[in-house]
Amino acid sequence: MxxxxxxxxxxxxxxxxxxxxxxxxxxxxxxxxxxxRNELLGEREKLQGEKNKINDAIISALDxxxxxxxxxxxxxKIAQLEPELKEFQKGLDEILLLVPNIxxxxxPIGSDEKSNQEIAKWGEIPKFxxxxxxHLDLGKSLDLIDTExxxxxxxxxxxxxxxxAVWLQMALIQHALSKMQEKDFSLMITPTIIKEFxxxxxxxxxxxxxxxxELTNPGKDEAGKEIKEKMYLAGTSEPSLLAYFANxxxxxxxxxxxxxxxxxxxxxxxxxxxxxxxGIYRMHEFMKxxxxxxxxxxxxxxxxxxxxxxxxxxxxxxDLKLPYRVLNICTGDMGAGKYKMYDIETWMPSREAYGxxxxxxxxxxxxxxxxxxxxxxxAGKIHYAFTLNNTVIASPRILIALLENYQQKDGSVExxxxxxxxxxxxxxxxxPKK
Numbered sequence: 001m002x003x004x005x006x007x008x009x010x011x012x013x014x015x016x017x018x019x020x021x022x023x024x025x026x027x028x029x030x031x032x033x034x035x036x037r038n039e040l041l042g043e044r045e046k047l048q049g050e051k052n053k054i055n056d057a058i059i060s061a062l063d064x065x066x067x068x069x070x071x072x073x074x075x076x077k078i079a080q081l082e083p084e085l086k087e088f089q090k091g092l093d094e095i096l097l098l099v100p101n102i103x104x105x106x107x108p109i110g111s112d113e114k115s116n117q118e119i120a121k122w123g124e125i126p127k128f129x130x131x132x133x134x135h136l137d138l139g140k141s142l143d144l145i146d147t148e149x150x151x152x153x154x155x156x157x158x159x160x161x162x163x164x165a166v167w168l169q170m171a172l173i174q175h176a177l178s179k180m181q182e183k184d185f186s187l188m189i190t191p192t193i194i195k196e197f198x199x200x201x202x203x204x205x206x207x208x209x210x211x212x213x214e215l216t217n218p219g220k221d222e223a224g225k226e227i228k229e230k231m232y233l234a235g236t237s238e239p240s241l242l243a244y245f246a247n248x249x250x251x252x253x254x255x256x257x258x259x260x261x262x263x264x265x266x267x268x269x270x271x272x273x274x275x276x277x278x279g280i281y282r283m284h285e286f287m288k289x290x291x292x293x294x295x296x297x298x299x300x301x302x303x304x305x306x307x308x309x310x311x312x313x314x315x316x317x318x319d320l321k322l323p324y325r326v327l328n329i330c331t332g333d334m335g336a337g338k339y340k341m342y343d344i345e346t347w348m349p350s351r352e353a354y355g356x357x358x359x360x361x362x363x364x365x366x367x368x369x370x371x372x373x374x375x376x377x378x379a380g381k382i383h384y385a386f387t388l389n390n391t392v393i394a395s396p397r398i399l400i401a402l403l404e405n406y407q408q409k410d411g412s413v414e415x416x417x418x419x420x421x422x423x424x425x426x427x428x429x430x431x432p433k434k
Contacts, residue, residue, distance in 0.1 A: 001096055001097060001099065001366060001369040001370045002014070002096075002099050002101070002102075002366070002369070003369070004034060004096065007027070007030065007031075007099060008031065008034070011027055011028075011031070013102060014027050014099065014100075014102070015027050017100050017101070017102045017103060017331075018099075018100060020103060020109050020331035020332065021100050021103070021331050021332060021334070021335075021336060022111055022331075022332040023098070023100055023336060025095070025098050025099065025100075027099075029095070030092075030095045030096070030099070033088055033091050033092050033095060034092055036088050037085070037088040037089055037091075037092050040081055040084060040085040040088060041085065043081055044078055044081050044082075044085060047074050047077055047078050047081070048078065050074055051071055051074045051075060051078070054067050054070055054071040054074070055071065058071070097200065097206060097370070098206070098336070100336040100337065101336065101337050101338060101339050101363060101364060101366040102339070103331045103334065103338070103339060103340070104303075104339050104340035104362075106328070106340070107328065107329065107330065107331055107334065107339075107340055107341070108328060108329075108330040108331070109330060109331050109332075110330035110331060110332050110333070111330075111332040112330075112332055112333055113330075113333050115330035115332065115333070116327040116328065116329050116330050116333060116343070117327065117328045117330070118325055118326070118327055118328075119326050119327065119328050119342075120325065120326040121323075121324070121325040121326070122314065122317070122318065122323065122324055122325075123317075123318075123321065123322065123323030123324060123347070124323060125323055125347055126323075126347075126349065126405055128349070128407075129409065130409045132349055132350065132404065132407060133350075133404075133407060133411075134278075134279065134349075134350030134404065135279055135280065135348075135350065135399065135400040135403045135404050136278060136279040136280070138403045138404070138407055138411075138413060139165070139280075139403070141411055141432055142163075142164070142411070142412075142413065142430050142431075142432060142433070143162055143163055143433055144161065144162055144163060144164060144165035144168075144403075144430070145159060145160070145161060145162065145165060145280060145396075146159065146160040146162060147159045147160075147279070147280070154284070156284075157269065157277075157282065157283050157284045158284070159280050159283060159396070161396060161399075164423075164427070164430045165396075165399065167422070167423050167424060167427070168399065168402070168415070168419065168423070168430075169287065169395045169396060169399065170422070171415075171419040171422035171423055172393050172395050172398060172399075172402075172419065173262065173287060173289060173393065173395070174422050175316075175319065175393075175418060175419060175422065176262075176289040176316060176392045176393040177260070177262060177289060179312070179315070179316065179319075179392070180260040180289065180291060180312075180392060183258070183312060184258060185258040185259060185260040185291060186257075186258065186259050186260065187259075187260050187262070188237075188240075188241065188244075188259060188260065188261045188262070189261070189262050189263065190234070190237040190240035190241060190261040190262070190263045191234070191240050191263075192233055192234045192240075192263050192264055192265070192266065193215065193218075193231055193232070193233060193234075194231070194232055194233075194234050194239060194240055194243065195229060195230075195231060195232075195243075196229070196230050196231075196232065197243070197246070197371075198234075198239040198240060198242070198243035198246075199212065199232060199234075199239050200370060201239065201242060201243060201246060201367060201370040201371035202238055202239035202242050202243075202367055202370075202371075203335070203336060203337035203363070203366065203367060203370065204235065204239060207335070207336050208235075210268065210270045211235060211267050211268050211269065211270055212232050212233065212234075212235060212266075212267075212268065213232060213233040213266050213267075213268055214230060214231070214232050214233075215230075215231045215232065215233070218230075218231040233266035234263065234265065234266065235265050235266060235267040236263075236265050236288060236290055237261030237262065237263040237265070237288065237290045238261070238290055238292060238389045240261060240263070241259050241261045241290065241292040241389075242292060242294075242367060242371055242373070242387060243371065244259070245257065245294060245371070245373045246371040246372060246373060247371070247372045247373075248372075248373060248374070249374045249375060249376055249382060250294070250373075250374070250375040250376070250385065251375065251376055252296060252375050252376060252377045252378055253378075254375075255294065255295055255296055255375055255385070256293050256294060256295040256296075256305065257292075257293070257294040257295075258291070258292075258293050259291075259292050259293075259294075260289060260290065260291050260292075260392065261289070261290045261292070262287070262288075262289050262290075263287070263288065263290075264285060264286070264287055265285065265286055265287070265288050265394075266284060266285050267283075267284060267285075268284065269282055269283075269284060279400065280396045280397065280399065280400065281355065281397055281400060282397075283396065283397075286394060286395060286396060286397065287394070287395050287396075288391065288392075288393070288394040288395070289391075289392040289393050289394075290389060290390070290391060290392060291309055291312065291389065291390050291391075291392050292387065292388065292389045293305045293309065293387070293388045293389075294368075294373065294385045294386070294387050295385065295386050295387075295388070296375065296377075296383070296385070296386065297364075297365055297375075297383045297384060297385060297386050298386070299364070301386075302339075302362050302364060302386040302388060303340065303362060305362075305388050306340060306342070306360060306361075306362040306388055309360055309388060309389075309390040310326065310342050310344070310360045310390065312390070312392065313344055313358040313360060313390055313391060313392060314326070314344065316392060316393055317344070317346060317357075319416070319418045320398075320402065320416045320418065320419070321416060322346050322347065322398075322401050322402065322405055323346070323347040323405070324344055324345060324346045324347065324354065324357070325344070325345050325354050326342055326343070326344055326345075327342060327343045327344075327345065328341075328342060329341040329342065329343055334361075335361075337361075337363045337366045337367060338361045338362070338363055339361075339362045339363060339364045339366070340361070340362045341359065341360065341361045341362070342359075342360040342361075343356050343358065343359055343360070344356075344357055344358035344359075344360070344391075345357065346398065346401040347401060347405065348400050348401050348404055349404040349405060350400075350404055355397070355400065355401070357391065357394060357397060357398055357401070358390060358391040358394075359390065359391055360388075360389075360390035360391075361388060361389055361390065362386070362388050363386070363387050363388065363389075364386050364387075365383075365384040365385065365386055365387075366387075367387045368384040368385045368386065368387055369384050373385045373387070402416065408429075410431075410432075411431075411432045412429050412430060412431045412432065413429065413430045414428065414429050415427060415428055415429060415430065
């Protein structure tokens with residue numbers, strides 16, 4: 001969400017952002033709706049003022065009856081205004097939620113991923129002296145992954161992680177949480193069942209509503225009554241972490257707020273139908289550690305945090321010695337709320353390509369306005385905060401890169417040294433079962 005004053009004063013800039021991000025939004029309609037809403041508010045305020053004068057006059061008037069009659073007539077006029085005012089206010093609120101953030105000047109302009117720009121690369125692509133297996137074949141031969149039973153139990157994109165893969169996934173999570181603790185982030189296990197306001201606030205609604213699971217039976221409240229409010233399964237801990245600070249005014253000296261959330265994540269993947277149907281690259285549920293920073297309303301400072309959060313994610317991959325590259329995401333691929341965005345893609349040998357494993361985003365005050373997250377500066381002035389987010393680790397997708405890059409000629413998979421301390425008895429290798 002952008003400030004309506006900014007929109008009115010920078011219509012052409014907003015229109016360009018709409019175009020560059022490939023969105024459908026009539027900015028002129030927004031202006032007209034806003035003007036009509038204000039006109040109706042003015043009429044109501046004027047009528048209310050007249051009614052107040054009559055109420056004051058009634059006290060000392062000799063002819064109270066005519067004044068009472070006049071007051072009732074004004075009250076009826078106000079009542080007649082209310083439905084239209086309510087309609088235009090609702091329309092304005094809905095349109096404002098669709099207004100995109102203005103992208104950074106150094107974000108490439110383009111309609112899709114083809115316009116993303118590679119800006120960094122790390123690690124050597126492994127060269128194998130044998131015919132490699134993909135992660136699914138490795139998972140079967142080492143008894144680590146079972147998608148057939150997963151589909152039987154939970155349907156398309158279902159999977160089981162088994163045996164050493166369970167330890168491996170939890171080792172990744174533990175290493176990620178330990179790293180974030182070292183970086184002075186506050187750790188949280190976040191709610192995965194969340195209210196609609198959290199998803200509207202983060203920007204996942206209305207733009208990505210089809211990707212989110214809605215609960216058909218939210219349960220009962222403390223009074224034993226059926227919960228009527230809509231509830232959803234979160235696709236990342238980002239909305240939960242942000243909602244933690246909703247409707248709060250923080251103190252500048254307490255910023256930045258650095259929080260790290262661990263949760264199971266749920267996504268319908270409706271928008272990815274037909275993509276990545278083999279293996280565990282794109283699943284309906286997975287585990288993720290997410291980092292969120294809330295900082296002052298300062299572009300330079302927020303961009304510094306964007307780089308810092310990116311380096312934390314890169315550090316994770318370097319710890320694992322997995323080759324990766326960093327992309328500067330173009331306007332048409334970054335989403336409505338992003339000011340600037342990086343993707344980090346990790347090398348996946350069976351795909352002979354890099355696959356996305358991390359997304360690092362600066363949303364300036366776009367989310368904070370939706371969630372009413374503010375701070376008071378040292379002079380006592382109130383501002384909307386800036387928010388940023390990035391993946392720390394997401395699994396099982398990262399297991400694809402790990403299993404495939406660390407596979408050996410004898411069919412075994414070596415375990416990255418940094419994870420061995422989390423494995424049972426310091427396990428160094430996963431070997432084929434005899």
